[in-house]
Amino acid sequence: MTIPFEKEATRVAFGKELLELGRNNPDIVVLGGDLNKSTNANLFGNEFPSRFFDFGPAEQNIMSVAAGLASTGLIPVVTTFAVFGLCRPFDQIRVGIAQANLNVKIVCTHAGITAGEDGASAHGIEDIALACALPGFTVLAPSDSVETVQALRAAIKMPGPFYIRLYRSASPVIHKSDYRFKLGQTDLLRNGNEVTIFASGIMCSIALEAAEELRHQNIECRVVNIHTLAPADEDAIIRAADTGAVVSVEEHYRHGGLASILAQIFARKLPVPMEVVALDGYAESGKADDLLAKYRLDVPDVVAAVKRVLKRKQSY
Amino acid sequence: MNSLKREHPAIMPLEVESLETVSKELRRDIVSMTHRAASGHPGGSLSEIDILTALYFNVLNIDPENPYWSDRDRFVLSKAHACPGLYAVLSRRGFFPHEELATFRKIDSRLQGHAHTKTPGVEMSGGSLGQGLSFGVGLALGARLRTQVWDTWVLIGDGECDEGQIWEAAMSASHYGLSNLKAIVDRNRIQNDRTTDEVMKLEPLVDKWRAFGWKVFEVDGHAMSDTLAILHRTAQEKSGPVVVIAHTVKGKGVSFMENNPAFHGAAPNDQELMQALRELD
Numbered sequence: 001m002t003i004p005f006e007k008e009a010t011r012v013a014f015g016k017e018l019l020e021l022g023r024n025n026p027d028i029v030v031l032g033g034d035l036n037k038s039t040n041a042n043l044f045g046n047e048f049p050s051r052f053f054d055f056g057p058a059e060q061n062i063m064s065v066a067a068g069l070a071s072t073g074l075i076p077v078v079t080t081f082a083v084f085g086l087c088r089p090f091d092q093i094r095v096g097i098a099q100a101n102l103n104v105k106i107v108c109t110h111a112g113i114t115a116g117e118d119g120a121s122a123h124g125i126e127d128i129a130l131a132c133a134l135p136g137f138t139v140l141a142p143s144d145s146v147e148t149v150q151a152l153r154a155a156i157k158m159p160g161p162f163y164i165r166l167y168r169s170a171s172p173v174i175h176k177s178d179y180r181f182k183l184g185q186t187d188l189l190r191n192g193n194e195v196t197i198f199a200s201g202i203m204c205s206i207a208l209e210a211a212e213e214l215r216h217q218n219i220e221c222r223v224v225n226i227h228t229l230a231p232a233d234e235d236a237i238i239r240a241a242d243t244g245a246v247v248s249v250e251e252h253y254r255h256g257g258l259a260s261i262l263a264q265i266f267a268r269k270l271p272v273p274m275e276v277v278a279l280d281g282y283a284e285s286g287k288a289d290d291l292l293a294k295y296r297l298d299v300p301d302v303v304a305a306v307k308r309v310l311k312r313k314q315s316y
Numbered sequence: 317m318n319s320l321k322r323e324h325p326a327i328m329p330l331e332v333e334s335l336e337t338v339s340k341e342l343r344r345d346i347v348s349m350t351h352r353a354a355s356g357h358p359g360g361s362l363s364e365i366d367i368l369t370a371l372y373f374n375v376l377n378i379d380p381e382n383p384y385w386s387d388r389d390r391f392v393l394s395k396a397h398a399c400p401g402l403y404a405v406l407s408r409r410g411f412f413p414h415e416e417l418a419t420f421r422k423i424d425s426r427l428q429g430h431a432h433t434k435t436p437g438v439e440m441s442g443g444s445l446g447q448g449l450s451f452g453v454g455l456a457l458g459a460r461l462r463t464q465v466w467d468t469w470v471l472i473g474d475g476e477c478d479e480g481q482i483w484e485a486a487m488s489a490s491h492y493g494l495s496n497l498k499a500i501v502d503r504n505r506i507q508n509d510r511t512t513d514e515v516m517k518l519e520p521l522v523d524k525w526r527a528f529g530w531k532v533f534e535v536d537g538h539a540m541s542d543t544l545a546i547l548h549r550t551a552q553e554k555s556g557p558v559v560v561i562a563h564t565v566k567g568k569g570v571s572f573m574e575n576n577p578a579f580h581g582a583a584p585n586d587q588e589l590m591q592a593l594r595e596l597d
Contacts, residue, residue: 029457061450061488067440068458071390071439
C-alpha cells in the first residue's frame, strides 16, 4: 500500500453513531439476532435496553417484527450480518417492508469476502443484488468509517426503507473529517482524464491505490465513489464517464451489483467501453487481504482492468 | 389497562343476534365478490367471517371515520389470501363504500388479491404466509414503547402454522411477555391442497401453543355467543400472549363449499353463486 490511510472498521463507526443517534432520537429502536457484539449494536443496547430487542438467530421473525414496529411510527434499525440480513429473510423484507414501503433501516455488517475466515456461507456477495431488487429501497455502501457515520444519519433522517452495507475488517479511512456525504449523489475521490474508475464500499481505497500506481505510469485516473447504489445518480455517473473509458470495482458478485447498475445506465445513455473488477463466484476461508488477492480484487487487478479498458478506448 | 382504554364515541357494539344477521350478509358479499372476480379464496373467508364480524362489530376499538387513529386496536390478517372476508367486514363497517367490493382483484382497485396496506383499514401487507404474527409482535412492542393502550389481534390460518416463522414469533411474544397481543387460529382443518392432517399434522395444537408460553382458549368459531364471550375474555387477559383456537368449517354456510378443499382458492361459477345465495338467504 502506498497511501498511508488510517484504518477503522465501518461496523465500529456504526455502533458508536447508532448510540449517538439513539441519545437524540427516542423513536429509534434496534433489533438484532444474537450477533450484537459483532455488529456493535450492543453499544446501543447497553444504554437503551428498553429500545433494544434481541430475537436470537430468527431473521425472518426480526424483519416482520421490524415492519410492525415501523407501522407504529418508530424507526427500527435491524442489524446482523449481510448473509443473515438479506439472503435469509428476503421474502419477509419483500412483502412486509418493501411492498408496504415501511420505514425500516437494515444495516448489515460482515458483507463481502472480507468477512474472511468464516468462509463462503458467511460471505455476503449477493446482498447488493438482493437489496437493489427491492423497489423503493435506498441502498448505500459507504466507503469508510467517516462516510458510514453520515450515511446512517441520512438514513435515519429520510423516511423509507434502507439497506446499508458494512464490513467486518478494519478498512482505510479515505475521507477527512470535514467530508460531507450527499445521499443520492456521487463522490469524486480523485480527478483524472483518461479513465474513470467507479468503486463502491471498501473497494474505493483499492481504486485509489491503483490510481496512484497508474499515475507513476503516466495514466491519470478519475476515481468516483458510488456510495448510493439505489437510486443511482444517473446524470452524475454519465458526466463522470466523459473520460470515455470506465472500470467498475466492487467486492460483490459480478451480477446484480455496481457493474450491473453502471452497465444499465451506460447501455441506455452513453455507450462506453467498460471493464469489471468483481467476484466470479464464491470464495473460501482465509484472511481478508489474502482473499482479495486470490479472488482478483486487489490493486494489480484494478491496474490491469484500467489498461484493458484503455486499449479498448483507443480502438473504440 | 383495559379500563384506561379510550373508547371511541362512534362505537356501538352489536349484540349476538345482530352479529349473526351481519355475518350472513357478509357471507353473501364473499361469494359475490369472488364470483365477480372469477378468482379468490372463499373457503377460508367463510370460515373466518363470524370471528371477524364479532371483532369488528363488537370487540375492536376502531373508528372507520378515522382509520389511522393512533389509539385504535390493530387487526392483522396473517392469512392474507382470505381478504374477501376482511374487505366485506371493513366495507360493512364503513371503511370504504360497499360498491367497491365489486372491484376486488380488478385493475386500479384498492382491493388487492392479498391484503395490502393500500386498502383503508388494512394494517399490514401480507400474502406470503407466516409473517402476520411477527407483525403483531412488532405492533405490540411498539404500543408498549409508546405507552399506548391498544391491543393487537392477529388471525392466522391453521395451514399457516406449517410456517416456521409462526413459531419464531410465538416464542418471541412470550419471551417479551406481550399481554397486548392476541392471536386467533382459524382451525378449519383444510389447507390449499388437502386436509391439514394429510399435508402436515398440527396436533396437539393446543399443547404446542402452551409449550411456547401462550395461554390457550378454544371455541366453536361459528357459535356467535361463545365466540363473542371468548374474544372478550381474551381481550381482558393480561398475563401474557393469548391464542384462541377457533374450530371452524371451511366454506361454512354454503353446502357444497363446506369442508371442500376445491374452494380454498377457487371462485363459484354462475350456477354455484345462485345456489350459494339461495342458501344464504
